[in-house]
Amino acid sequence: MKLYGYFRSSAAYRVRIALNLKGIAYEPVIVNLLKGDNKTDAYRALHPQAKVPTLETDEGDVLIQSPAILEWIEERYPEPSLLPGDAVARARIRAACAIVACDIHPLNNLPAMGWLRERLGADDAAVNAWYAHWITQGFAALERMIAPAPFAFGPQPTLADLHIVPQVFNARRFSVPLEAFPKIRAVDEACAAHPAFAAAAPQNQPDAT
Numbered sequence: 001m002k003l004y005g006y007f008r009s010s011a012a013y014r015v016r017i018a019l020n021l022k023g024i025a026y027e028p029v030i031v032n033l034l035k036g037d038n039k040t041d042a043y044r045a046l047h048p049q050a051k052v053p054t055l056e057t058d059e060g061d062v063l064i065q066s067p068a069i070l071e072w073i074e075e076r077y078p079e080p081s082l083l084p085g086d087a088v089a090r091a092r093i094r095a096a097c098a099i100v101a102c103d104i105h106p107l108n109n110l111p112a113m114g115w116l117r118e119r120l121g122a123d124d125a126a127v128n129a130w131y132a133h134w135i136t137q138g139f140a141a142l143e144r145m146i147a148p149a150p151f152a153f154g155p156q157p158t159l160a161d162l163h164i165v166p167q168v169f170n171a172r173r174f175s176v177p178l179e180a181f182p183k184i185r186a187v188d189e190a191c192a193a194h195p196a197f198a199a200a201a202p203q204n205q206p207d208a209t
Contacts, residue, residue, distance in 0.1 A: 001026040004046065004054040006033045008173075010105060010166035011066040012053035016205075017162045018070050020196035022077045025054075030207040031111060069102055070159060082159045087157035093160045095151055096145055100163035104138040108170065132176045135167065143181045150190035157194065165191045169202060 003019065005012030015083045019026050024177040031037045031052050038050045047054045047064050055072075063069045074082050083090045106112065108131050109145045116122040116130060142164065146152040152160040171178060178185055191197040202208055 002029050002056040004029045004031050005032050005052045007202045007207045008072050009052045010170055013166035013200060014066050014162045015053045015069050016200035017197055018073050020158060020199050093158045096142060096160040097163045099138050099141055100167050104134050104167060107134045128174060131174050135171050135176050139184055143183050146183050148183050148186040152187045161191055163192050165197060
């Protein structure tokens, strides 16, 4: 199995955590977004959007988009479950995931920030303010939804934790204040002590610089 990704990509980060939690061995394939590795014809043949992550399964199937990849991992390797509980509990976990993956991340990813700079002439201060606004707005909702015990929805990690931790990494990277979010910080602290999360951290990837 091959995981095409970039060490700072939060979407790839989510998938790394999931693979580690499930104990699935994979080969990391570096796609340096800053150097344009994702824009080559060879990579576009794998991923039509020229983004990361891309997962190539042992059977040779190619999967894109982290939500779809995570659902495939959960279905193909059901233990330990990342969507425990009844249908309502799973819906709440998925809702927390969607706040990060649908409401925060798309507005703050590399192409969006590049567009702000190149097309709207935004300077670093304006881009950083934009970045902080969407994280703060999303985290305010997440803070009300989760109940650390010690993970976001109970004693075991779920897909929600896989989304929260990379977004906290991004927030800290861009100096977004987190004092107003003690529950989110508690979840991040619990996850940091888990070997699967630690091994997936950006600073521990082969392309970390």
